[in-house]
Amino acid sequence: MPAMNAFYAQSGGVTAVINASACGVIETARKHKNKIANVYAGRNGIIGALTEDLIDTNRESAATIAALRYMPGGAFGSARYKLKGIEENRAEYERLIEVFKAHNIGYFFYNGGNDSMDTAHKVSLISKKLGFPVAAIGIPKTVDNDLPVTDTCPGFGSVAKYVAVSTREAAMDVASMAETSTKVFIMEVMGRHAGWIAAAGGLAGENPEDAPHIILFPEVPFQQKAFLARVKYCVEHYGYCVIVVSEGAQYADGRFLAEAGTRDAFGHAQLGGVAPVVAQMVRDNLGYKYHYAIADYLQRSARHIASAVDVKQAYAVGKEAVRLALAGKTAVMPVIKRVSDKPYRWKIESAKLSRIANKEKMLPKSYIRKDGFGITAAGRRYLEPLIKGEDYPPYFKGLPKYAKLKGVSVKQKLKQKFVV
Amino acid sequence: MPAMNAFYAQSGGVTAVINASACGVIETARKHKNKIANVYAGRNGIIGALTEDLIDTNRESAATIAALRYMPGGAFGSARYKLKGIEENRAEYERLIEVFKAHNIGYFFYNGGNDSMDTAHKVSLISKKLGFPVAAIGIPKTVDNDLPVTDTCPGFGSVAKYVAVSTREAAMDVASMAETSTKVFIMEVMGRHAGWIAAAGGLAGENPEDAPHIILFPEVPFQQKAFLARVKYCVEHYGYCVIVVSEGAQYADGRFLAEAGTRDAFGHAQLGGVAPVVAQMVRDNLGYKYHYAIADYLQRSARHIASAVDVKQAYAVGKEAVRLALAGKTAVMPVIKRVSDKPYRWKIESAKLSRIANKEKMLPKSYIRKDGFGITAAGRRYLEPLIKGEDYPPYFKGLPKYAKLKGVSVKQKLKQKFVV
Numbered sequence: 001m002p003a004m005n006a007f008y009a010q011s012g013g014v015t016a017v018i019n020a021s022a023c024g025v026i027e028t029a030r031k032h033k034n035k036i037a038n039v040y041a042g043r044n045g046i047i048g049a050l051t052e053d054l055i056d057t058n059r060e061s062a063a064t065i066a067a068l069r070y071m072p073g074g075a076f077g078s079a080r081y082k083l084k085g086i087e088e089n090r091a092e093y094e095r096l097i098e099v100f101k102a103h104n105i106g107y108f109f110y111n112g113g114n115d116s117m118d119t120a121h122k123v124s125l126i127s128k129k130l131g132f133p134v135a136a137i138g139i140p141k142t143v144d145n146d147l148p149v150t151d152t153c154p155g156f157g158s159v160a161k162y163v164a165v166s167t168r169e170a171a172m173d174v175a176s177m178a179e180t181s182t183k184v185f186i187m188e189v190m191g192r193h194a195g196w197i198a199a200a201g202g203l204a205g206e207n208p209e210d211a212p213h214i215i216l217f218p219e220v221p222f223q224q225k226a227f228l229a230r231v232k233y234c235v236e237h238y239g240y241c242v243i244v245v246s247e248g249a250q251y252a253d254g255r256f257l258a259e260a261g262t263r264d265a266f267g268h269a270q271l272g273g274v275a276p277v278v279a280q281m282v283r284d285n286l287g288y289k290y291h292y293a294i295a296d297y298l299q300r301s302a303r304h305i306a307s308a309v310d311v312k313q314a315y316a317v318g319k320e321a322v323r324l325a326l327a328g329k330t331a332v333m334p335v336i337k338r339v340s341d342k343p344y345r346w347k348i349e350s351a352k353l354s355r356i357a358n359k360e361k362m363l364p365k366s367y368i369r370k371d372g373f374g375i376t377a378a379g380r381r382y383l384e385p386l387i388k389g390e391d392y393p394p395y396f397k398g399l400p401k402y403a404k405l406k407g408v409s410v411k412q413k414l415k416q417k418f419v420v
Numbered sequence: 421m422p423a424m425n426a427f428y429a430q431s432g433g434v435t436a437v438i439n440a441s442a443c444g445v446i447e448t449a450r451k452h453k454n455k456i457a458n459v460y461a462g463r464n465g466i467i468g469a470l471t472e473d474l475i476d477t478n479r480e481s482a483a484t485i486a487a488l489r490y491m492p493g494g495a496f497g498s499a500r501y502k503l504k505g506i507e508e509n510r511a512e513y514e515r516l517i518e519v520f521k522a523h524n525i526g527y528f529f530y531n532g533g534n535d536s537m538d539t540a541h542k543v544s545l546i547s548k549k550l551g552f553p554v555a556a557i558g559i560p561k562t563v564d565n566d567l568p569v570t571d572t573c574p575g576f577g578s579v580a581k582y583v584a585v586s587t588r589e590a591a592m593d594v595a596s597m598a599e600t601s602t603k604v605f606i607m608e609v610m611g612r613h614a615g616w617i618a619a620a621g622g623l624a625g626e627n628p629e630d631a632p633h634i635i636l637f638p639e640v641p642f643q644q645k646a647f648l649a650r651v652k653y654c655v656e657h658y659g660y661c662v663i664v665v666s667e668g669a670q671y672a673d674g675r676f677l678a679e680a681g682t683r684d685a686f687g688h689a690q691l692g693g694v695a696p697v698v699a700q701m702v703r704d705n706l707g708y709k710y711h712y713a714i715a716d717y718l719q720r721s722a723r724h725i726a727s728a729v730d731v732k733q734a735y736a737v738g739k740e741a742v743r744l745a746l747a748g749k750t751a752v753m754p755v756i757k758r759v760s761d762k763p764y765r766w767k768i769e770s771a772k773l774s775r776i777a778n779k780e781k782m783l784p785k786s787y788i789r790k791d792g793f794g795i796t797a798a799g800r801r802y803l804e805p806l807i808k809g810e811d812y813p814p815y816f817k818g819l820p821k822y823a824k825l826k827g828v829s830v831k832q833k834l835k836q837k838f839v840v
Contacts, residue, residue: 014596016589044599073592080601161818166718168819169436172493173721176434179464181500185717203819273696275714293716294695297605298586301593304725307818387818398581398727398807399588399623 003035004106006325007049008057009042010141011081011112011119014074015155016162016303017314018141021111022075023068024318025139026057030065035326040103040410045079046110046119050092050418052099054410067403069315070393072303075405081420082115086122093126095418101132102413107325108134111318113142113153117333118357124331135325138333138353139317143300145196148359149351150335152386154317155300157310160200161387162302163189163244163295168204170293171211171242178240184231184282186292187212188275190299191246195219195363197299200383201244202375211242213373216278218248219363220372222257228285230373235288245274304400308389313346320348344385423455424526426745427469428477429462430561431501431532431539434494435575436582436723437734438561441531442495443488444738445559446477450485455746460523460830465499466530466539470512470838472519474830487823489735490813492723495825501840502535506542513546515838521552522833527745528554531738533562533573537753538777544751555745558753558773559737563720565616568779569771570755572806574737575720577730580620581807582722583609583664583715588624590713591631591662598660604651604702605662606712607632608695610719612668615639615783617719620803621664622795631662633793636698638668639783640792642677648705650793655708665694724820728809733766740768764805 008025010018022041029036041055042048048055055076057065068075083092100108108127110120117138124136140147145156167187174185191197195217205211213234216222234241249257258274275292282290313336320334332350339345367379375383393400428445430438442461449456461475462468468475475496477485488495503512520528528547530540537558544556560567565576587607594605611617615637625631633654636642654661669677678694695712702710733756740754752770759765787799795803813820 010596014593044596047599071592072589073594074596076596077599078596079599080597164819165724166722168822169492169721169723170717172491172822173434173717174493176430176494176496176498177500179467179497179499182717187718273714276693291716292714293718294693294712294714295718296711296713297590297593297602298607298713298715298718301589302586303589304585384817389818390812390815392810392812395810397804398809399584402588402592 003033003037005104006036006039006107006109007042007100007105008039008109009045009049009111010074010076010078011045011110011116012078013143013300014078015141015143015300016072016158016306017154017311018111019068019071019075020311020314021139021141021154021318023065024315025109025322026065028319028322032322032326036107040105041076044077046081046083047079047420049096049099050420052412052414052418054103056408056410059406059408064403064405069311070303070400071402072301083119083122086126093122094130096123097127097130097132098414100127100134103410106134108136109139109321110136111139111141113144114147114358114360117147117353121331121353121357124353135328135330137321137325137329138356139321140333140335143190143197144194146194146360147356148361149356151338151346152313152336154310154314156196157307157313157386158302159190159197159299160203160383161307162299162305163197163200164203164387165305166295167201167212167242167244171204174240174242181289182291183235183288184241184243184290186243186245186275186278186290188245188247188273188292188294191218192248193218193360195246198244198246199363199367199375199379200387202379203383203387209238212244213238213241214243215374216243216245216249217363217368217372218246218250219368221252222249224281228281231282232286243278245278247274249274303393306391307387308391309386311391316348320350324350341381341385344388423453423457425524426456426459426527426529427462427520427525428459428529429465429469429531430494430496430498431465431530431536432498433563433720434498435561435563435720436492436578436726437574437731438531439488439491439495440731440734441559441561441574441738443485444735445529445742446485448739448742452742452746456527456742460525461496464497466501466503467499467840469516469519470840472832472834474523476828476830479826479828484823484825489731490723490820491822492721503539503542506546513542514550516543517547517550517552518834520547520554523830526554528556529559529741530556531559531561533564534567534778534780537567537773541751541773541777544773555748555750557741557745557749558776559741560753560755563610563617564614566614566780567776568781569775571758571766572733572756574730574734576616577727577733577806578722579610579617579719580623580803581727582719582725583617583620584623584807585725586715587621587632587662587664591624594660594662601709602711603655603660603708604710606695606698606710607662607664608693608712608714609664609666611638611666613638613780615666618664618666619783619787619795619799620807622799623803623807629658632664633658633661634663635794636663636665636669637783637788637792638666638670639788641672642669644701648701651702652706663698665698667694669694723813726811727807728811729764729806731811736768740770744770761801761805764808
């Protein structure tokens with residue numbers, strides 16, 4: 001078979017290590033020029049495929065591609081764009097295949113979460129149906145850690161490390177101020193639907209007196225009375241109280257704490273975070289001085305404190321995706337299989353996209369402490385290896401040094417424009 | 421002169437490197453056991469002196485003291501506690517001297533900001549007056565960078581590095597999402613009175629298209645129209661807009677943006693940050709999707725990304741404080757003198773506390789761009805060296821490894837208790 005081209009796209013919210021997966025794909029593809037002539041990256045993800053806006057990665061030097069390993073964000077642009085079902089929106093799938101045909105693309109690598117795995121699955125099916133079969137391989141990525149089958153999702157380990165490190169550091173700050181000033185510190189973290197990231201905050205401390213003293217999981221219905229009692233206990237016994245709260249923390253009836261009726265001067269529902277809501281609850285009921293941080297994008301872009309394990313796994317799934325494609329596989333995704341906890345050992349296997357698409361892996365109940373405010377030993381055993389090791393980017397003038405991509409567009413071949 | 425003891429206390433908001441100063445003090449004092457028998461640290465700062473709650477640092481191993489260099493927070497506890505004027509509150513000063521006498525303390529090292537330098541100055545004066553002269557030496561510390569005479573304040577370089585690195589990383593995230601999702605990212609940083617920290621965010625980018633595209637300084641009266649026009653321009657020309665906003669950003673009449681009338685469900689003034697206010701302004705007027713982060717304590721406790729220059733300077737001022745005390749000086753503070761920008765060279769000198777106490781060094785106008793939204797080349801020249809170099813803490817199981825102090829109390833000698 002003569003060499004074909006590959007298409008690679010980043011999808012959904014980016015992570016500190018999604019570019020490490022891109023690096024794994026492109027470096028591996030370059031070793032098989034006889035089979036993969038070029039990797040075209042979608043500019044802004046799948047949008048780039050639909051609009052025929054492809055980035056010619058052959059124009060990037062080996063050094064630039066190697067530097068992707070250290071670069072946060074999505075180097076080629078990502079997209080929050082979900083292709084609908086084939087029946088509802090056949091035109092988009094047909095357009096994809098048209099673009100693939102025009103550019104001799106025989107491999108489709110889609111780097112994303114649940115939705116993206118669904119798309120990759122559909123691309124595999126429809127390309128066959130339309131007589132231009134493309135090897136569609138999913139590459140796992142999500143800070144939410146909610147893809148099934150795989151032991152963990154690249155991107156999660158680094159956000160977990162960021163949250164654990166930041167919680168430990170901020171806790172030391174609060175501990176030293178508590179006698180005369182701030183007694184309660186609240187750290188808001190991501191995780192709308194599952195408490196994986198909040199759970200990672202639990203790694204910051206090992207003993208009851210260590211921070212975080214309270215984790216508020218989306219999985220545990222929030223009970224104000226029990227929460228306030230626990231805050232009071234911590235301040236009275238440990239001198240201070242550190243709280244990690246998931247943005248998805250909610251009441252038993254499913255209302256988010258973040259939507260607890262706060263309004264701006266015009267009466268608009270306040271689109272604030274959950275941290276200020278929890279803070280005011282503490283102030284109004286207990287009167288403690290508080291501070292809060294909202295990590296937001298900082299937590300998922302903090303490549304400077306990425307987990308070495310996470311970076312390695314992100315690269316490995318990219319590399320394996322290419323290997324699977326070259327082995328003639330389609331509709332599969334590399335998964336991380338945990339071999340042992342201590343010492344932590346893992347290997348890469350693969351799973352069918354049909355087993356992964358549109359399924360969410362929730363935080364197991366067994367990882368949440370009985371009182372609902374912390375993680376168990378089982379949770380710690382699972383999480384701990386994922387934040388291991390540091391993988392610092394190179395620095396220049398005090399700042400991480402990131403390569404700039406040329407981002408040269410591939411010449412368009414189709415006459416018809418496509419509007420997304 | 422027979423050996424006396426020293427007293428060391430941390431004061432005010434802590435920094436990522438205040439313990440490096442403590443390390444400098446204690447390691448240097450240990451080299452002069454013939455003159456300084458022991459360093460007693462105030463538990464919770466000056467409160468520990470008033471209540472005779474002193475930590476015996478001789479009970480800490482050399483390894484633990486060395487580890488202070490890497491530890492964020494205030495290892496001995498800090499205090500937000502300002503001694504009043506001598507005439508208003510003579511009792512506190514007299515109590516201090518009593519405690520010093522009882523514990524044979526001839527050296528007073530006070531590690532803090534403006535207020536603390538004032539206190540150190542007063543201790544020097546009153547101890548002489550009361551016939552028990554103590555060498556009172558200030559040690560500069562503040563993330564606010566507002567102490568006069570010294571070129572910079574230990575603690576600032578690390579928060580500056582944190583803000584610059586985080587802004588750069590988050591900007592790469594936003595840039596990759598902007599096509600289909602978040603277009604505006606707002607990063608709220610500390611600095612109630614001066615824009616030093618916000619200015620440091622400017623280091624993240626060097627060209628007009630680089631983030632941050634807008635810095636909102638407390639020094640520049642906020643004008644909504646100009647601000648929104650600039651946001652629009654950035655989104656239209658660069659695809660996205662990253663804003664660094666100081667918590668002290670304010671209108672021409674002195675009202676803080678953070679107090680712009682937001683109320684909670686009960687009608688209480690909302691104690692939120694400035695970031696959500698700016699975010700809603702963007703949403704209401706331009707309709708762009710936004711995200712915001714509030715770094716809060718994370719920025720000043722982020723020892724994991726401390727500036728190597730800052731750590732060195734923090735240690736150096738601690739060391740020099742002891743040298744000054746042993747040379748018979750009092751009412752002075754070590755200051756950092758910049759010798760050259762490129763290459764960056766500095767040395768330690770000293771200045772009288774009377775020149776420093778209660779004076780604030782403001783961000784020079786010449787560091788703020790004419791349009792008020794960025795830093796000038798002069799600002800960059802000043803700031804850039806301060807974030808240079810990385811000084812990573814040791815890690816264990818994926819987390820920074822911090823020593824635990826024994827914190828053994830010195831036996832109390834005074835019969836009378838003192839209530840603060």
